[in-house]
Amino acid sequence: MNIVVSIKQIPNLTDELEINAEGTGLDHDALQYVLNEFDEHAIEEAVLAKEATGGTVTVIGVDTTGELDGALHTALAKGADSAVKITGDFPRGTDSHTQAKLIADAIRGMSPDIVLTGVQAADDRDGQIGPMIAAHLGVPYVGVVTGVQVKEGKAVVHKEYAGGVMAEFEVALPMVVGVQAAHQPPRYAPVSKIRQIAKTAKIDEVTGGAGPRAGSTVRRMFKPESAGHAEMWEGSPEEVADKIATLLAEKGLVKRG
Amino acid sequence: MLALTERTIFVLMVAVFGSITLWGFFNMYRIVRRGRAASKFQNLIPQAVKAFLEVGLQTPVYKSRLILTTFHAFIFFGFSYYLLVNLNDLLEGFLPGYSTAEVSTGIIGPLNFLGDVLSIGVLLGVVVFLVRRFIAKDKRLEFNKDVLLYPAVEKGGVKRDSLVVGGFILLHVGSRFTGQALRLAERSIINPMQPFASALSFALRALPPSAFTSAIHASWWIAIGLIVVFLPYFIISKHVHIIAAPVNLGLAKQGERGHLDPAVPPGAPPDLAPGAATLADLAWPRLMDAYACIMCNRCQDVCPAHNSLRPLSPSALEINKRYWLNENFTGFAGGAASPPLTEFAISPEAVWACTTCFACVRVCPVGNEPMADIVDIRRRMVNDGAELDSGIQSTLEKIGKTGNSFGQAARNRAKWAATLDFKIKDARKEAMEFLWFVGDYASFDARVQEITRTVARVLKSAGVDFGILYDGERNSGNDVRRVGEEGLFEQLAEQNIAAMSKCNFQRVITTDPHTLNALKNEYPDYGGKWDTIHYTRLLAQLIDEGQIKLAKKLDYRVTFHDPCYLGRYNKGFNPPRALIQATGCEFVEMPRNKENSYCCGAGGGQIWMGTTPPGERPAENRIREALAALATLNGHGGNGAKPDKPLLFVVACPKDVVMYTDAVKTTGNEGKIEVKDVIQLIAEAMGEELQTSNSQLQNAVPA
Amino acid sequence: MAKDILILAEHLNGKLADITFEMVGKAKELAAGFGGKAVAVLLGNGVKSLAESIGADSVLYVDDAALAQFNPEAYGRLLAALIQERNPRVVMIGNTSIGMDLAAGLSVMTDLPLIAYVNGLAADGGTLAATSQIYGGKIQAEALPDGEACIVACLAGAFPADTGKGSAPVEQIASPAPLDDLKVNFVKLIEPEGGDVDITQQPILVSIGRGIGGQENIELAQELADALGCAVSSSRPITDAGWLPKTRQVGKSGLTVTPKVYLAFGISGAPEHLEGMRGAETIVAVNTDSKAPIFDVAHYGATCDMLDLLPALTEKIKG
Ligand SMILES: Cc1cc2nc3c(=O)[nH]c(=O)nc-3n(C[C@H](O)[C@H](O)[C@H](O)COP(=O)(O)OP(=O)(O)OC[C@H]3O[C@@H](n4cnc5c(N)ncnc54)[C@H](O)[C@@H]3O)c2cc1C
Ligand code: SF4
């Protein structure tokens, strides 16, 4: 079983996100980048699948920060077998279309049986990488998946719908899976192991060419109404109740009675 | 004197039982040798002298349970003296005509007197212990419901052993004492130097004259012969502590309490896994612990996890180790592996219940370190990717990513200082006398930030030349190390040391006692050798020198909680008390103070846990203790009356502010007692002297 | 048809999802601006009557046994073929569990730009401006497609559903692509297990803190939750006291929740609590203390007594 995990770095959302001077993007240089949380689940699910059925796990990503090595070393410490980074002139916040194309090109030759990736990332403004990789490779994709089982050229996946209902699909491999949650919480990689691996492990480098770009251009980026302090509603409990009911109705959560 | 056959039998017995015993001790030695290397022991002779004095004066035993310890002292002194007595009895058995029972003069006289009195002392002591265990059924000898117990322990192994040992002592000493009385009765004499034996001899005079010889022989056999028979039992009995404990005390932890041994012994091969999975992964003194343990449960008494009804008992850990070794004695000595410790010695849940408060280690009369085992087990679990508590895992990940346990961006670290009306020096750019290592909770927790600002304002007003590392500071790693993440700790230590090494300062002060501990005791191993003190020590000094003037006398009734990592670990008992005293507050100690202080429950990563276990939390227990202590002061407002002064629970650790503020609420004591950091008292007492202000402070933080 | 807007109608278990109406309503408004039509596409089996309840300008539906349940491969193929065939101006797909399997792949297959996580759409002159909610809701990004046509993936709840309801001329069309060699096979639907409610899966949470006063008042919160069809959660002291099961505790030592609306009643907002609910889309806090830190993270707040408010709100919701 040849398992490939595609990962992506995104800004740490606990950071104060600053918008650049032009007002069209983030001030990326001021931000700390971390691995997309859903990709952590994809790595875990991949390692679990390997542990269940054997095979190898290859983790791959586009190095948009010059710091992808850390994430790759962590993945290796968690049980991945090899790591690949795509380098080139890709700035922080490179769009999904470009990253997906680069990754698809890099993994085509690996003939993966299954590609796992996080179902989404917080900066997927132009869409999620998983379905794009699947389209480039011409293989099926199922996302919002909370459990993958592979056997004999097939994968059984559980896809989550709203309200906790799940659908089970059986998919002929190869395929791409968008992982929502691994069926166990992602394991912890002890730092001593990561540091050990950082000293000895080899990361394969692939040079990537130009990507297709997002296909749309941000003309204005802004923060939603300031979250600094609540907007206070004055009035009697009845009046406040009325405002809450209106809010819920506006959100489509209740019928306006 | 014994008959020839008796003497022959005795010599044969000594040969047989003695060999078995020697074989046993040899295997014990092999067992202990299976452990990993320990840190180097230095100053062996002074250590031996110290251990000798400690044993002789029984000081380690006197750390708790005063009355029971006194009875133990009776037994201890009696038994020690009995070495001489037994020798004398041997001579009596083997030297024709040698008899001392009736001698009341010369050197023998007073020796007889001592032997007589101490015999009664031992008997009394043993009776007290047996009554306590079997009749009074002291609860402290029991374990919590879910504590993992090795089957032999579960089946009451400790009880049976206690009965055997108690019975042995009663027989041995009782018989020797009776033998003396028989000898006096046989000749109808009274020896003023054996008052108790003489008293008994009156009653024994009623025996038929023909019975005396055989009775005396029987008493000799029961006293001296029994020892020989009993010797091999030593090997599997807790009574072996009479040998193992002094050795253990001699080998007791050297250096600072707050310095953990590394996860792999220095000089070990590079592929040796860190920490401990099985018995043989423990350092050899930790195997010795199992033999030294007298199973008194004193460690359990003081354990906050135990008292919150968690399934952790430090004593059960040692006892389980010992009983497993008893059952796998030659096997383990010969190199067989033990099962994982988490299967027979301590449950994983218990491993994660420890607050690393050091109370068990501190109180143990025989120098055991159950906490060291627990940290080692955590280390291996972390290394092997065992499933961790979700909160601990996510905190470790946050610290790994951002350098702080709050997962905040590094540049937010000094945000708390933004509302001060002065700028704190940036240690990365300017020179200064004191580098202030602020710590995570003091920097990021909204409830603590105001206190942190107060520390800054007091230092500023006192004219202290200080600065902070701003974004350059990271979590000190103290608790990271104690949850077993050695690699991350090392990384943090290296990063902090690298940042600090670039700065120009003379000394380090910390707000957080946990940080104090890491910097002071553990960073030197990584090259960070600075003079590090807690801010309370600096403030006490400044008040002494008149640099800080307290303009106002405060009118509160207060008690003080010693944070584990300030007090027990680093002996910072006095400065906070001096500060409180200087403010003029009325002060009362809680019953558990200083060395005996009771952990708030936050340490060792507990504050990061993602689950709330049921049961009374340690901090809640402590608030109740404080209220009871404060109630002993006049005018406290007993019987529901309002106290005439506000009551304060004073702390000196940012985590304590969080823990106790919460506990005051959860125990329903809001409005009755308030939690304050000692710096808040100082600031209030400084009054006008506190020149700086918190200009832009907006929302008050709830106390 | 280059002026039309194609909307993928979503349905599950024989019911159209609200997102369908939300998108249709918005599409009608936009299509009018472009001089085109809002055309809904419904893929399914025996779905004529569903098709008839969509208030678009027209509804196309494909009826095929292979479409009895959502199948990402089948949907992808059909939509790609339809887009190629009809060349719409805008394709609207839900940024939902179903839509997220499709939109990005279609963007690659059809070479149309995709703007995802959209919660605002406007026809700005002749061009479409789409606003995405990204970075965990912390940032809004308004973007224009580089060409004329594009795909937008719309967040649920972003637009009102009412205007998308009604009916329209429906037309059954033949499947524009073969569906007999699918690699993805639907096996079954799995309904959620019973047990205590999962507070991490609720759209609304009525969350209570010590302001509730006593166990006897828990009922007030439960009645409101019943009226709203959601669950009651709480701060730690409430579960500590045993007034609610542990599974309802929000926060550091409890669960992390991200409902659409988090109603915090009588919760002071200790950092340990905030850690568990910060991510909620909208937070409403009610607390008698106007200085309570909960107001620093809440979007809306009121300083009235929760014990008065709870019954009043329950009344309002029951109508
Ligand atoms: C290690 C640790 C972990 C913790 N984990 C968690 C956790 O996971 N989750 C959690 O919630 N807490 C947790 N806590 C506890 C946390 O610190 C707070 O103590 C707790 O969140 C407070 O709960 P509360 O807001 O309900 O109570 P309080 O802080 O007492 O607040 C009650 C609020 O109700 C208001 N109020 C009173 N009466 C009324 C009324 N009639 N109408 C309206 N408002 C009213 C008051 O003004 C007050 O603001 C943890 C604490 C520690 C130390
Ligand atoms: S260190 Fe403290 S919590 Fe841990 S076992 Fe010892 S007494 Fe208990």
Ligand code: SF4
């Ligand atoms: S470890 Fe020490 S304190 Fe604990 S039971 Fe053994 S001897 Fe007693």
